[in-house]
Amino acid sequence: MAVYTKLADDVVASFLTQYAIGPLTALQGISDGIENTNYLLKTVSDEFVLTLFEHHNADEVASFVRLARHLGQAGLAVPMPLDDIQGVWLHELSGKPAILCRRLPGTHTDQLTSEHCAEIGRGLAQLHLAAQDLPQRRVDERGFDWWLAIAPELKANLSPADQALLEAELQAQKDGRTLWCQLPHGWIHADLFHDNALFLISEQGTKLTAILDLYNACDGALAYDLAIVANDWCREKNGIWDKARLTSLLVSYESVRPFTTEEKMAWPLLLRGAALRFWLSRLLAQRLATQQGRTLPADKNPDEYRRKLQQQQQQQQ
Numbered sequence: 130m131a132v133y134t135k136l137a138d139d140v141v142a143s144f145l146t147q148y149a150i151g152p153l154t155a156l157q158g159i160s161d162g163i164e165n166t167n168y169l170l171k172t173v174s175d176e177f178v179l180t181l182f183e184h185h186n187a188d189e190v191a192s193f194v195r196l197a198r199h200l201g202q203a204g205l206a207v208p209m210p211l212d213d214i215q216g217v218w219l220h221e222l223s224g225k226p227a228i229l230c231r232r233l234p235g236t237h238t239d240q241l242t243s244e245h246c247a248e249i250g251r252g253l254a255q256l257h258l259a260a261q262d263l264p265q266r267r268v269d270e271r272g273f274d275w276w277l278a279i280a281p282e283l284k285a286n287l288s289p290a291d292q293a294l295l296e297a298e299l300q301a302q303k304d305g306r307t308l309w310c311q312l313p314h315g316w317i318h319a320d321l322f323h324d325n326a327l328f329l330i331s332e333q334g335t336k337l338t339a340i341l342d343l344y345n346a347c348d349g350a351l352a353y354d355l356a357i358v359a360n361d362w363c364r365e366k367n368g369i370w371d372k373a374r375l376t377s378l379l380v381s382y383e384s385v386r387p388f389t390t391e392e393k394m395a396w397p398l399l400l401r402g403a404a405l406r407f408w409l410s411r412l413l414a415q416r417l418a419t420q421q422g423r424t425l426p427a428d429k430n431p432d433e434y435r436r437k438l439q440q441q442q443q444q445q446q
């Protein structure tokens with residue numbers, strides 16, 4: 130994981146002859162991520178990441194790249210595909226859309242601090258503002274309609290208690306729909322977990338160096354995007370909140386884009402919606418993995434998000 134499409138060295142070496150980056154010197158599959166195939170590769174000139182899209186067609190990839198270019202022009206550090214010598218950035222490898230991006234600096238961390246949360250809060254707010262004037266937002270394929278569509282088939286394998294938890298949340302989300310629709314909307318990242326960010330730590334402090342994986346970006350409530358971040362960056366896997374990290378995230382986000390009154394009112398609803406979304410998508414990923422004889426990585430366990438949803442419901446009773 131996640132190398133779903135295996136590429137031989139000579140195939141990649143031949144692919145690279147289309148670019149002015151020199152010959153391949155090293156190729157290694159990237160194990161992080163569960164959606165696309167990624168390879169880290171080196172040439173004599175630099176390091177690059179080759180991505181093969183496993184679920185998206187060329188038009189969808191073009192939409193992500195349009196967003197990435199727009200954000201890049203606004204000064205955000207996001208991966209942008211390189212043009213080959215013909216000026217073409219979108220290619221096909223093994224029948225799948227493929228792009229080559231420069232490797233961005235920094236590393237992932239699982240030891241999240243208030244400094245990381247402040248950085249990502251600011252970065253996310255900047256992303257929201259920078260993308261405001263970019264039209265043609267994609268529909269959220271994992272949004273409210275998908276929750277209602279997928280829940281009945283996933284429910285069958287849940288315990289009676291979990292079925293009740295799911296039903297209660299779907300009802301609460303239906304009841305909250307009017308408020309949700311009143312919130313400021315725009316392009317959202319929609320999957321900004323901490324494994325989609327890179328950081329550099331130096332004497333100057335902790336610096337966000339990349340926001341990765343724009344491949345779920347879509348139209349959505351901006352504060353919902355922040356709730357997705359809060360659930361992952363500011364809570365332990367057992368669901369317990371780290372209050373210092375949460376405060377740091379919210380203060381930093383708000384220093385760039387202040388919240389509306391409706392967003393403050395909707396915050397508990399958004400946190401639960403964000404937990405529900407990833408509970409359902411992990412249940413689906415688990416089912417697919419089982420069907421294919423694979424196991425999900427331990428850090429993608431659906432139970433984490435069931436617990437987070439359950440605790441959030443209990444806190445609000």
Ligand SMILES: Nc1ncnc2c1ncn2[C@@H]1O[C@H](COP(=O)(O)OP(=O)(O)OP(=O)(O)O)[C@@H](O)[C@H]1O
Pocket residue numbers: 131159161162163164165166167178208230231232233234237320324325339341342343344
């Ligand atoms: N431009 C880049 N620079 C540095 N590292 C990168 C770059 N692109 C991807 N990576 C590395 O590859 C990993 C997987 O990439 P990405 O998150 O896009 O894959 P994915 O399969 O879509 O992931 P997810 O399961 O989060 O949707 C990243 O976590 C990161 O470590």
Ligand SMILES: N[C@@H](CCO)C(=O)O
Pocket residue numbers: 163164320322407410411428429
């Ligand atoms: N970030 C997602 C996986 C990719 O969409 C999760 O942790 O469930």
